Amino acid sequence: MRIECIAIGTELLTTRRLDTNSVWLGERLADLGLAFHRKTAVGDNREDLAGLIREALTRSDLILTTGGLGPTFDDFTKELFAEALGVALVEDAGARADMLAFYTARNRTPAQSNFKQVLIPVGAEPLRNPVGTAPGVWWQDPPGHPGARIVMMPGVPREMKRMWEDQVEPRLQPLAGEPTQTLRMVVAGVPESTLDERTRDVRERHGQLEWTILASLTQVELLVRAHDSATLAQVLTDMRPVLGHDLVSVGPGNLEEAVLTGLESRGQTLAVAESMTGGLLSARLTAIPGASRSFLGGATVYSPAAKTALLGLPASLLADQGTVSEATTHALAVATRQALGATWGLAVTGNAGPATEGTEPVGTVYISVDGPRGASTIRRNIPGDRPDVQLRGVAAALNFLRRQLDLA
Amino acid sequence: MRIECIAIGTELLTTRRLDTNSVWLGERLADLGLAFHRKTAVGDNREDLAGLIREALTRSDLILTTGGLGPTFDDFTKELFAEALGVALVEDAGARADMLAFYTARNRTPAQSNFKQVLIPVGAEPLRNPVGTAPGVWWQDPPGHPGARIVMMPGVPREMKRMWEDQVEPRLQPLAGEPTQTLRMVVAGVPESTLDERTRDVRERHGQLEWTILASLTQVELLVRAHDSATLAQVLTDMRPVLGHDLVSVGPGNLEEAVLTGLESRGQTLAVAESMTGGLLSARLTAIPGASRSFLGGATVYSPAAKTALLGLPASLLADQGTVSEATTHALAVATRQALGATWGLAVTGNAGPATEGTEPVGTVYISVDGPRGASTIRRNIPGDRPDVQLRGVAAALNFLRRQLDLA
Numbered sequence: 001m002r003i004e005c006i007a008i009g010t011e012l013l014t015t016r017r018l019d020t021n022s023v024w025l026g027e028r029l030a031d032l033g034l035a036f037h038r039k040t041a042v043g044d045n046r047e048d049l050a051g052l053i054r055e056a057l058t059r060s061d062l063i064l065t066t067g068g069l070g071p072t073f074d075d076f077t078k079e080l081f082a083e084a085l086g087v088a089l090v091e092d093a094g095a096r097a098d099m100l101a102f103y104t105a106r107n108r109t110p111a112q113s114n115f116k117q118v119l120i121p122v123g124a125e126p127l128r129n130p131v132g133t134a135p136g137v138w139w140q141d142p143p144g145h146p147g148a149r150i151v152m153m154p155g156v157p158r159e160m161k162r163m164w165e166d167q168v169e170p171r172l173q174p175l176a177g178e179p180t181q182t183l184r185m186v187v188a189g190v191p192e193s194t195l196d197e198r199t200r201d202v203r204e205r206h207g208q209l210e211w212t213i214l215a216s217l218t219q220v221e222l223l224v225r226a227h228d229s230a231t232l233a234q235v236l237t238d239m240r241p242v243l244g245h246d247l248v249s250v251g252p253g254n255l256e257e258a259v260l261t262g263l264e265s266r267g268q269t270l271a272v273a274e275s276m277t278g279g280l281l282s283a284r285l286t287a288i289p290g291a292s293r294s295f296l297g298g299a300t301v302y303s304p305a306a307k308t309a310l311l312g313l314p315a316s317l318l319a320d321q322g323t324v325s326e327a328t329t330h331a332l333a334v335a336t337r338q339a340l341g342a343t344w345g346l347a348v349t350g351n352a353g354p355a356t357e358g359t360e361p362v363g364t365v366y367i368s369v370d371g372p373r374g375a376s377t378i379r380r381n382i383p384g385d386r387p388d389v390q391l392r393g394v395a396a397a398l399n400f401l402r403r404q405l406d407l408a
Numbered sequence: 409m410r411i412e413c414i415a416i417g418t419e420l421l422t423t424r425r426l427d428t429n430s431v432w433l434g435e436r437l438a439d440l441g442l443a444f445h446r447k448t449a450v451g452d453n454r455e456d457l458a459g460l461i462r463e464a465l466t467r468s469d470l471i472l473t474t475g476g477l478g479p480t481f482d483d484f485t486k487e488l489f490a491e492a493l494g495v496a497l498v499e500d501a502g503a504r505a506d507m508l509a510f511y512t513a514r515n516r517t518p519a520q521s522n523f524k525q526v527l528i529p530v531g532a533e534p535l536r537n538p539v540g541t542a543p544g545v546w547w548q549d550p551p552g553h554p555g556a557r558i559v560m561m562p563g564v565p566r567e568m569k570r571m572w573e574d575q576v577e578p579r580l581q582p583l584a585g586e587p588t589q590t591l592r593m594v595v596a597g598v599p600e601s602t603l604d605e606r607t608r609d610v611r612e613r614h615g616q617l618e619w620t621i622l623a624s625l626t627q628v629e630l631l632v633r634a635h636d637s638a639t640l641a642q643v644l645t646d647m648r649p650v651l652g653h654d655l656v657s658v659g660p661g662n663l664e665e666a667v668l669t670g671l672e673s674r675g676q677t678l679a680v681a682e683s684m685t686g687g688l689l690s691a692r693l694t695a696i697p698g699a700s701r702s703f704l705g706g707a708t709v710y711s712p713a714a715k716t717a718l719l720g721l722p723a724s725l726l727a728d729q730g731t732v733s734e735a736t737t738h739a740l741a742v743a744t745r746q747a748l749g750a751t752w753g754l755a756v757t758g759n760a761g762p763a764t765e766g767t768e769p770v771g772t773v774y775i776s777v778d779g780p781r782g783a784s785t786i787r788r789n790i791p792g793d794r795p796d797v798q799l800r801g802v803a804a805a806l807n808f809l810r811r812q813l814d815l816a
Contacts (some may be wrong), residue, residue, distance in 0.1 A: 004582055013434055013444045018426050021451075028419055036421040037456055038448040041430075044424070044620070048445050055463065072604040072621055073611075106791060113603045131792065158796065210422075272708070279687035280696025282708040287514045288684025288793055289762050297714030299707055300680070300690040306705030309747045310718055356698050386697055 001070035001175060003029065006052060009155055010043035015124045019162055021066040021153075028164060033177025044074035053084045061148055062175070069134040071113035077152055078137060082121040085142050089119040095126040095135040096271050102133055124150075127167045130171045132136030132159040138171060166191045183232040185222040186241060186248040188399045190257050209235070215389060218284075218395035219248065219255050220289045247402065257282050259398050262405045263294035268343035270401070272298035273311060275323065276350035276365060281394045282286055296340045296364035301332065311335040322359060324349045326377050327368035333377075337370045344404075345370040350382075352389040363389055367397045369404045376404065381407070409583060410445050411437065412468045414460060416485055417563055418451035429474045429568055437574060441585030452482035461492045469556055470583070474629035475563030479521035486545060490529040493550045497527040500599035503534040503543045510541055523639045531559075535575045540567040547577060589604055591640040593647060593731040594656040596663050597806045603628050610646045612801065617643070625655065625796060626692075626803035627663050653811065667806050670813045671702035678809070681705035681719060681740035684758035684773060689802045704748045709740065719743040730767060732757045734785050737774035741785075741811040745778045752812070753778040756805045758790075760797040773801045777812045784812065 005026075007019045022039045025036045029035055037060070042048050063167070069075030082089050095118040103110045110133070117134045123143065127136035137152040152170055153160045178372050182283050188194055192215035199222065203211050209231070212223040222239075226232050234249065249258045263270055270389055281299045285291050299310040305314045313331050321327040329349045337345025350365035363384070368377040378400060382392045413430045420427050430447045437443055445468070450456050457476070464471050476485030490497050503526040511518045519543075525542050527535045531551065535544030545560040558574055561568045595603055600623040607630065611619050617639070620631040630647075634640050644658065657666045671678055682689050687708045693699050702770045707718040712731055721739050731734040739756045745753025758773035771792070776785040786808060790800045 010618075014438055015449060018428070018431055020426065023426055030422060035451075036452070036764070037451065039421060041447040043443075045446065047443070051467075052446065059459070071601045073608075074619070074621075106789065108599075114601055114606055137735045158793070212419075233810070271714075272685070274690075277691075278699070278703075278705075279682070279690025279708065282682075282687025282710070283685075283691040284687075286688070286710060287706075287795060290594055291686070292710055294712055295686075297708040297710035298717070299718060300687065300694075300705040302690070302700055302703055302705035303696060303748070306679075308794065309749070310705070310707060325785075340711070340714055341717070376683055388693060390695070 001034065001062060002060045003034060003041040003062040003064070004056055005036055006049075006056060006063065006065040007039070007041045007155075008044065008049060008065060008072070009041075010045070013042040013043045016150070016332065021155065021157055023062060023357045024157070024161065025066075025164070028169065032169070032172060032175070032181060033179050034172075035163060044068065046076060046080065049077070050080045050084065053206065055078050056258035057084060057142075057145055057148070062172075063148070063150045065150075065152045066160050066201055067150060069117065069136065069154050071111065071117050072135070077118065078121060081137075081139070081142075081150060081152070085121070085144065087122045087143060089121055091115070091118055092120040092126045092135070095120060095128075098128055098135065099133050127151075127153070127163050129154060129159055129163060129164050132156060132167075134159070138164050138168070144329045149377075162375075176379050178227060180225045180227055181229055183224050183226075183231060183235055183250070183393055185236070185243065185250055186222045186254060186258070187222060187246050188218070188395060188402070190220060190246050192220050195222065199239065202235070202242055205233070205238065206235050217384075218398075247407065248399075248402065255398050255402070257288050257397060258289055259402050259405070260285060260288055262295055262391070262402060263344070266343075266405065268348060268405075269296050269340075270344045271296050271336040273336040273347040274298065274300050275302060275307070275332070275348060276352050277348045277390050277397070280303055280390055281346070281348060281397055284394055284398075296342050298336050298340070300345055307332065311339060314364075316353035324360045324364060324366065326366055326368075326379065329368040330364050330370070330375050330377050333370040333375055334369035341381075343371065344401065346397055346401050348393055350389070350393055352386045352393070364394045365396065367393075367400050369401050371404060375406075409442065409467045409470060409585075411442060411470040412448040412464055413444055413469065414464060414473040415447070415449040415563070416452065417449075418453070418482075420449040421451050423728050428534050429563065429565055430568060432569065433474075433572070434521060436577065439661055439707070440577070440580060440583070440776070441587040442580075442583070442773060451668060452476065452484075454484060454488065455698070457485070457490065458488045461488050465550075465553060465556070469554070470580075470599035471663070472560045473558075473560045474568050474792055477525065477544065477560060477562050479519065479525050479541070479743055482527050483524075486527065486529060489550075489558060489560070493552065495528065495530045495551060497525055499523070499544070500528040500534045503528060503536075506536055507541055511729065519812070524617050532619075535559075535561070535565055535571050537562060537571060538574075539570050540564060542567070543573050544575075546576070580781060586635050588633045588635055589637055589640060591632050591643055591658070592660065593629060593644070593651065593658055594666070595628045595654050596626070596656045596803060596810070598628060598654050600628050603630070606667055607647065607650055608686070610643070610650055614639070614643050614644065621684065625792075625799045626806075653814065654809075656810065661811070663803060663806050665696050666808050668693060668696055668699055668702055670810060671752070674813065675812075677704050677748075678752045678754060679704050679744040679748035681744040681753070681755040682708050683710060683715070683756060684742070685756045685798050685802050685805070686710055689754070689756060690796050692802055692806075700715075706744050706748070715718075715740065719747060731760055732768045732772060732774065734774055734776075734787065737776040737780070738783050741776035741778040741783055750810065751779065754809050756801055758801055759799070760794045760801070762794055771797055773797070775801075775808050776803045777809050779812060784808075
């Protein structure tokens, strides 16, 4: 079966916008034992998209598109497929009712342009969009292409994913190949190149499997696919001694979830004090559902005044030691822990740049944890520009706390 | 001129690997006043790549490829272009010398397979690779395609970028288009479909220009390109009355920057109190360089205990009014403003889900601003799942503050 993906949107060609949808879809296809033969990004240009649609219809059995289903003048995916296949678009009563219900639930009135969204090619079937206004399209055996399937989904990742999971994947199940399973290992505190070297022997021992290393600013994921779970269990057994305490978790989840799970399983709580990371540490934790079971909150002490007003740090300490210092960071961790009555206090100060203010160079980060066994502080030099230093600082702080949890 | 990009590599189709090369190339083309008409990713599969090469030769004037230049069995980009154009590959003496020098400098001996890399199609020109072993190819006026240009570059981003900067971009300079300018208008508090309708007349009046609407959870961008600044100035003049106070900024920047700029230009400061947004509001502000000039910090009062401990809210208020309520949100805004001695206090409470805790439904958000003219509180029902409600809540809070700044 030949499968292709068409991502529609001028922003995918001209601005710094990555087509993450097709990557996600590639993963989901792999779960079904299927794979793309090609992926194309094309702009919101009638002629270009029309040409691509004609080509795709001649060469592919399954065409997945994202984007171009919206209400605006530059949305014409359905229209061009209908044209290429010589059928009309008609209003779908169910899609219209869904769209009206979406607006009614929000006490809003649809714009005239929204009604364009509920037009569906004759012979095709609308796919409901429970989280947006643009329905998708499932089109099996379109005119002149028996056996072919066309799936049009919105470009908004959240809407596309929901539609795929609820409606597209079930319809594709009969086509699924031999299913594969993925073992996902999350590692923190190790650069990608080091992890690559450290795991080489184990990867070569299991060289018949498909391996992937995915590095982000906060963690590195090591993914391996196999057809049976016994093989993956053996891989994990071989990998554990190599990864040691840098292995954060196995399966879904990330560093933040590992920290929250670690706290919750111990019945412990966390309070933070953030200077350089400016709220990002808290934001990453509170992005996880259920964070409130162990995360109490904290202070974003972005100014010296906030350090004194919210956490009672003596102005003399800040004057003597500086706001970016071991002593100040330690005092912040102790103070936030005490103020909130938490098991653990975690504080981060530093200089994320771009301008060098104060005496510490850009990239300097202090992290302090105060807990049942007292306080520990580390200093790190973190490379990168401002957003990198902030996010890597958050990861370093979370990973330091994670290690302290294990030791306590 | 029709330009397309072909990214070659099975990993681009099957794993969570983003094709960042083509995004980078799209940016570089824009600098030259050029743009891709399409971008395709294809696997290391002879038949698929050969088909794509034949198609591309029929429709494009400039073809940029990345990948498939290495020494292994699944590298055949040059071979397939040569086949499609009916010419042979021959060893290039300069490329061979470069490759040998690369290995000698590293005290290594090339493998036999490396010699495959120095084969170049007859009539094409090698592009040196100072940071790797795979030379690229520049092929102008290939047989049967006068005026066309084919550029083959390595898939390793560092090698590709270096080759582009040193050798490809200079060769493309004569083709550079008339540079275009972009007018970027950032709008907040208006759904994409409403903005589309409201701006339709003005866009139609300037219908010869290239328009793009980019919606995110926090703002909508309206982009328009033209060759001269007088046209864009007229567009802006026409657009201002239509956008009114929903126009956040013109040019680079976003809602957060507009708020910080608004504060700084007035010599004012901000303190926040975040419950539902859990640090995200602060994180978005402190992502902006120089945020410390007007953002003092605040409290992430994710638990009731934090609301009392950090900002002194009476436990009785929380018990009587609830943590998600107009009275509590108002008290938080007043308290954080007072604690930090800020011009403005901004507080957000709400329920982001997924579980419904307390009496307020998921999506309920209260936003309160306390400032020189007293406090105002709004209640919003925000659609979406947890991350959406949090981020949209941040945007609603920032936009509410922005409007208050204007009124004060």
